Amino acid sequence: MSKINNKLSGELRSRANGLLKKSKPKEGYPVTREELQRLVHELEVHQIELELQNEELQQVRLELDAHLSQYTELYDFAPVGYFTLERDGTIIKANLTGSHLLGIDRSRLVNSPFSIFIAVEYRLIFNTFLEKVFMSGAKDNCEVAILKTGMEPFYVHIQAMAVENRHQYRIAVVDINERKQMENNLRFISFHDGLTNLYNRTYLEAEMDRLNTVRQLPISIIMADLNCLKLVNDTYGHSTGDDMLKCIADILRKSCREEDIISRWAGDEFVILLPQTTENEVNTMCERINNKCCKAYIKDVPISIALGVATKNNADKPLPEILKEAEDDMYKHKSAESRNTRNAVLNAMLKTLAAKSFETEEHTVHMLAVAHKIGEKINLSEHDFSKLNLLVNLHDIGKINIPEEILTKNETLTADEWEIIKKHPETGFRITQATEEFAHVANNILCHHERWDGSGYPQGLNKKEIPLLARIIAIADAYEVMSNGRAYRKPISQKEIINEFKRCSGTQFDPDLIEVFLEILRN
Numbered sequence: 001m002s003k004i005n006n007k008l009s010g011e012l013r014s015r016a017n018g019l020l021k022k023s024k025p026k027e028g029y030p031v032t033r034e035e036l037q038r039l040v041h042e043l044e045v046h047q048i049e050l051e052l053q054n055e056e057l058q059q060v061r062l063e064l065d066a067h068l069s070q071y072t073e074l075y076d077f078a079p080v081g082y083f084t085l086e087r088d089g090t091i092i093k094a095n096l097t098g099s100h101l102l103g104i105d106r107s108r109l110v111n112s113p114f115s116i117f118i119a120v121e122y123r124l125i126f127n128t129f130l131e132k133v134f135m136s137g138a139k140d141n142c143e144v145a146i147l148k149t150g151m152e153p154f155y156v157h158i159q160a161m162a163v164e165n166r167h168q169y170r171i172a173v174v175d176i177n178e179r180k181q182m183e184n185n186l187r188f189i190s191f192h193d194g195l196t197n198l199y200n201r202t203y204l205e206a207e208m209d210r211l212n213t214v215r216q217l218p219i220s221i222i223m224a225d226l227n228c229l230k231l232v233n234d235t236y237g238h239s240t241g242d243d244m245l246k247c248i249a250d251i252l253r254k255s256c257r258e259e260d261i262i263s264r265w266a267g268d269e270f271v272i273l274l275p276q277t278t279e280n281e282v283n284t285m286c287e288r289i290n291n292k293c294c295k296a297y298i299k300d301v302p303i304s305i306a307l308g309v310a311t312k313n314n315a316d317k318p319l320p321e322i323l324k325e326a327e328d329d330m331y332k333h334k335s336a337e338s339r340n341t342r343n344a345v346l347n348a349m350l351k352t353l354a355a356k357s358f359e360t361e362e363h364t365v366h367m368l369a370v371a372h373k374i375g376e377k378i379n380l381s382e383h384d385f386s387k388l389n390l391l392v393n394l395h396d397i398g399k400i401n402i403p404e405e406i407l408t409k410n411e412t413l414t415a416d417e418w419e420i421i422k423k424h425p426e427t428g429f430r431i432t433q434a435t436e437e438f439a440h441v442a443n444n445i446l447c448h449h450e451r452w453d454g455s456g457y458p459q460g461l462n463k464k465e466i467p468l469l470a471r472i473i474a475i476a477d478a479y480e481v482m483s484n485g486r487a488y489r490k491p492i493s494q495k496e497i498i499n500e501f502k503r504c505s506g507t508q509f510d511p512d513l514i515e516v517f518l519e520i521l522r523n
Contacts, residue, residue: 196249398428
């Protein structure tokens with residue numbers, strides 16, 4: 001800096017001396033050496049001042065450039081898309097975030113109408129919004145869907161204000177797609193059943209209010225009830241019951257029209273609201289549902305549903321009354337069909353059990369023969385004989401959900417496998433307890449593996465705490481296994497069977513019944 005100053009000072013000095021020599025001194029203006037030196041000194045001072053000012057200006061310029069760069073970075077990389085639009089909506093400026101939001105390079109955005117990036121169904125909303133901002137001169141907000149090349153439309157929040165004497169707009173665009181999806185999910189959850197994805201009761205009741213108009217007449221309602229859900233839950237577990245519910249929901253969807261409103265009304269009940277549907281049309285729909293159910297199975301259990309219908313033809317009649325009529329009609333059908341339905345389900349279970357175990361029809365026939373002979377000897381009543389027949393058929397129904405590899409295993413069961421086997425009386429109890437026709441033998445099923453000495457399962461009952469019929473079928477079951485054998489055990493002779501029963505009398509079996517049965521065998 002000092003070299004520069006010296007050079008400039010020298011140049012200024014030379015120029016000053018030259019000017020002084022050329023000009024004639026004015027009269028009365030003394031030009032002395034001292035004055036010239038003072039003049040040169042002042043010029044040098046001014047020169048230094050100018051240099052310092054120049055340095056300050058350069059520093060200010062650098063600071064301004066840094067601030068501009070910082071502002072540009074903040075503007076371009078803000079989490080919000082910023083746009084400046086002409087009065088007609090043409091883009092004249094955009095930040096990088098805005099160009100990324102729209103999926104187009106910033107240079108190509110300029111002079112493009114912003115509205116071309118708005119989803120078609122939202123363009124009128126957006127244009128009306130901009131006009132409102134222009135007319136009011138105030139900030140305002142709206143939410144629209146944006147189109148982006150190669151992607152699904154996504155939602156944005158837009159805040160806009162008019163600037164430059166309302167000749168331009170500045171808008172801030174924020175991606176709210178994730179929030180919108182969460183809102184939509186919450187809305188879906190609030191109006192849909194979580195298991196079947198059908199509408200829920202809340203939504204159906206709202207739609208009943210909305211559609212209850214003369215224009216929608218006739219309005220029909222189907223009330224549907226899934227049969228034997230509790231029986232399936234108790235037999236196979238609730239996950240299988242859930243599969244049944246999802247299966248029937250799918251059948252209802254495929255049987256109805258797009259405009260029909262299908263809802264899960266309660267646990268195993270469904271309601272279908274059918275606007276502009278006559279009684280004949282709704283009956284045809286019920287036939288379609290029943291036909292599809294006949295072809296559907298879960299775990300070899302047939303899908304069965306009770307249906308009730310009602311139709312509103314009169315505008316003055318409240319729709320809840322129509323729903324009640326459909327419900328009454330459904331219960332009438334359910335009552336008439338319930339016995340056949342439950343029998344069909346139990347027969348399907350017994351067939352499944354026979355297919356994967358030794359509980360064959362032949363095994364049942366042999367057991368019945370033995371049990372009947374004992375019953376005749378001890379003078380069982382006709383009522384008890386009826387129970388005995390049912391008990392023999394259902395005593396091992398609880399094995400239905402035991403894996404086949406355990407039921408047919410030839411080797412000795414492991415401790416864990418044996419624990420699984422020992423659960424079947426309780427499962428059988430739950431299955432039969434859940435059905436009115438079979439509940440009266442449920443306790444006998446629960447107790448048919450109890451032992452006279454109290455070492456049986458599942459309750460450890462002893463002697464006459466064990467129901468009589470359970471004691472009888474314990475003997476009949478053991479005899480059938482010993483005489484006919486199993487894959488894991490060869491049949492034994494009559495003499496060996498008699499000796500085995502004598503050995504177990506008073507421990508495993510009722511000694512009085514063993515005495516009766518041995519007499520039967522001897523004869």
